[in-house]
Amino acid sequence: MTDPTDPIASAGLVTREIRTGERDGEPTKVLVARRAYRADQADVWDALTSAERLPRWFLPVSGDLEVGGRYQFEGNAGGVVERCDAPDSLAVTWEFGGGMSWLEVRLSKLEGGTSLELVHEAPVDPEMWRQFGPGAVGVGWDGAIHGLGVHLATGVPLDPAAFEAFMVSPEGVAYARLLAGAWAEAAIADGDDPEAAQAAAEAVVGFYTTLPEESPEA
Template identity: 75%
Template sequence: MPDPQDPIEAAGMVAREIRDSERDGAATKVLVARRAYRADQADVWDALTSPERLPRWFLPVSGDLEVGGRYQFEGNAGGVVERCDAPDSLAATWEFGGQVSWMTVNLSKGEGGTVLELVHEAVVDPAMWSQYGPGAVGIGWDGSLYGLGVYLETGTPLDGAEFEAWMTGPGGVAFARLTGGGWAQAAVDAGDDRAAADAALENVVAFYTVAPPEEPEA
């Protein structure tokens, strides 16, 4: 079995799918990621929904984590909790940069653990899709699925800054290329042109792995 604590091996544990859909009359792209974890469903659910545990593998969260309440991840997305059917499924809006998309997480029992299905639906600017493809969102979700896996395996909180620094090195480039390539293949399977998907892959790998410029000293 692949090592869930190795980012490259863990990337191969994710099944990826893309579908075209529609919401409120607007065309949407639906990204689906599935991965099995060697943990009880109740434990996975608690790691996903507990404000005390979320920062250990993702980000600090504030707000009201009840249906109808608003939540906010520190420095990232926020939104409204739309549905919560413990311990099987939750749904929320995912609001970032002035854009609103929709996220659903489904849990089910699998052989030796729990299967997590993440569904992210968004209205996508065609120019943005052409430039970066599904990896613009997908690589980030892959990183989160990896972080959750390490935390569930070890119980040790992750160092987000350390992972971001790792992403700019050879290991991070390999991770971005592998996960981004998986999303590019899913796009091709859904009908995208291969050459266009490959060009977008190069752009999105660079986006995730180039270190930000250092701020000048005061």
Template identity: 65%
Template sequence: MTLTIDPAATAGLVTREIRTGRRDGAPTKIAVARRTYTTDRPDLWEAVTTPERIARWFLPVSGDLTVGGRYQLEGNAGGTVERCDAPERFAVTWEFGGSVSWLEVSLTETGTGTVLELVHEASVPQELWDQYGPGATGVGWDLGLVGLGLHVADPGAPFDPQAAEAWSLSPEGVEFARLAAAGWADAAIADGDAPDAARAAAERTVAFYTTAPEA
């Protein structure tokens, strides 16, 4: 299966914001992504909270998806479900590589569909922020939101990880990563980062996401 995605139009569907925050007395960076999907809130809620549908656009997930339960995404993050107010919002810890961050997803119906707002808060080492900026996680979330959009448009279609990876390394996929990373750099600049440093970090993020692994 070959994916056909307009990189500029698709990247432009996401509104990106960076905030500087604090949690338990420590400074944090808060990445906010918003995108409107042309479906109602119950359908979008089901797409982002049920294992059967999550696996069709993101990754297989196992565990107990109730408040207090532990979940695990295959080959990726796991954590604890901290809050669930169906069909409006849920919050989980995002535990990966020995670090813990916090993720909240909320859904709001509008006249044109449902707005998904994703808020990811993390304590980011300064050297990592200097190297990659918010795009380190932001571009990954952008790619996830693309997958969700394709799933909402055709819920019955199976998810093909190989096609998704091939697209991410194609000229269109590289351009999408470049546009998404630039959007995150602009958000960081609006939060106070130096423009030249933010844009250089975005370029390093693009290289990270679009370099094929060695065989």
């Protein structure tokens, strides 16, 4: 049985897909990640939507967590809750750095657990996509999906400092390379050039495994 606290082992529990889409006449990229958890759907839903539980595996959240309300994750994205169909799906705008994208999470029952599907649709910045591909966003979502799995399996809050230290270790670099490579393969399946996709994946590895003070730009 896979150890839910092992990032590298749990990476293999996620299936990843990239689609080319369109919203309001503008091209988009749609990132899809799916994973099954050995937890009841009601428990997974509560972990995803409870302001008290979200900081244990993701980030502190503030605001009005109701349809039409605005939310804000500490130091990260905020937006508007567009739909909430408990305990099956929720949809929010994802606003960060002046950009707007759309996030939907869907849950469904499985024998012995719950299936989660995360769908993140964003406008295409061709230069950013060329440089980093889907891994720039995908690796971050992989971390969240892993954190949720640890929380559901153990109930123990994640230690952000410990995870940051892990990411700059040799094991963390291997983890980042595994994730970035998986997202590159998803992009190639959607039609991206294989050589360019793999180069972008390596850039993503550097982004996620370099401490800010070690960055050449720092």
